[in-house]
Amino acid sequence: MSSTLTERDHDGVPTTGGDAVVRTRGLTKKFRSGQVAVDGIDLEVPRGAVYGFLGPNGSGKTTTIRMLLGLVQPTSGEALVLGGAMPRSAVAVLPRVGALVEGPAFQPYLTGRRNLDRLDAVDMTADPRTSKARIGAALERVGLSAAAAKPYRNYSLGMKQRLGLAAALLRPRDLLILDEPTNGLDPQGTREVRHLIRELAEDGASVLVSSHLLAEIDQVCTHVGVMSRGKLLVQGERDVVTSGGRQSGERVVITTLRDHVDGARRVLARLAGVDPSSASEAASVEDADHLGDGAVTVTATLGGASLSDVAPALVAADVLVLGIGTDRPSLEDVFVELTGEGFDVAR
Template identity: 60%
Template structure:
């Protein structure tokens, strides 16, 4: 069996190297429920950070505390190198966010809604507003519906407008909670391309999502929440490497192959008519092949694979996850 992934995640140092960091971030509600329990996030500058977890794991509560929408019970928060909430006035204009369902005035158009939002930001230049709105709506595919009232927007169009609001001015950090919710496959692909474009331009993106396919395609780093705790945090390749690889040997003598694997200390986990699989551990794949050939076992093929993101998620949380998208 593979080594367990569940471990203690080291607390980050709140330095300029991190676009977002927390230390011991905790939220306990009056009911006694601990929604977020000592979370230590570390999001490097320029990363696309996939923030994963089942429903109720504490992701949205964490995001709301990071943005100052909810007061933590304990812990420290740092955005773009500044402690929160002390640095909020300087930092938040550089942060774009989409949290849960976007809310706009139903009887106003997309352009009118964005005008109102921008008017509340004293750090923007009103002389550039028209152009900034035009660019933001084009980036999210709403240019043709710019004059349409929000109340007539579909769920996917509303989500796009929320993204446009987050992109209304240049941002150093984007915190997006389920940004592809309600989008069709084409819209989902467009948002993925946009996230990669933003990261390539130097922005840091924190992406809370239920779609593992999004994480596989766009994320450089991953954090996994489970029951209010951060149970894993690493680069995506390093997180994969922490799950033991499995070797699969196809042979006309699978029983003989299983005996060789057993002698190597690789306990077979599956045996069928023409193949045997086992956890590879620290044994090199080429050593397996040499041992099989040396024992006279006919080898038709050898495959080595690591756990995919879905398998790692189940291993970390013991729960299933949405892998569509």
């Protein structure tokens, strides 16, 4: 890949140069105070992904999103959204993007429906003939149909957040950018937003969703990126990130008796392609005190072997198998390991 992000087709039009709906190179934002809010990040959101943009409050997520939407001018670096360089291509790109950034802002004395009417009316690319139907569908989708005639000032925080989501869904979008979409929602509302994100992805939209509540995003994302102190620490497919970057090779955990440890190690070493003489280094052993009777767990990385290969190989080698499973770190484990910081994992 070239050192500059912007690649051009034969007409000189900027393009992502790949199947990504968002791509940045060296994206940086420094404020006048000298604070570096975003420090040279290379973000990449694949088409069709639900990309969990994770990090604690103040890590730079919202500033990054505002730059992607053309709301904040980068200090340096480049950003492409749906093939257009931002903010230069905002007029062409933004009608294809639905966004909820920080707290939604609406006219307090207007009803929820009337607020959406006003938003849709100023969208020059929206068809006014379908406005009523689209607004009704958006309100229904976020569970606000019964409150559509209520003034916005009487909405709870969760209802305000739902109306912001409805605004992002007034028309079909190629990309949804949702900043803390579950803010203010009760557990039921949070579950509904997770379900909505899954539906949007199934309908063909790409979704970039930021949050400091990792447990919520962990249930829906296909890809993740972790921010801390303005830096993008890691990104990629969720399963690859949580496996420590291994494209293949699960960590398998065998429960057996101590007398069978050597045999289990030899089998696991062979499956992992490790020299049998190094079998003792290929797998770690821990006591399984909760099982008693000398039970232990033997843990090893399989390499290219499949988990389904393990049990038959152990049985063939006369290794007693009391249990078998896999060990994969959670997203929380990955974050703590990368940053040494805690993470809000629940409300």
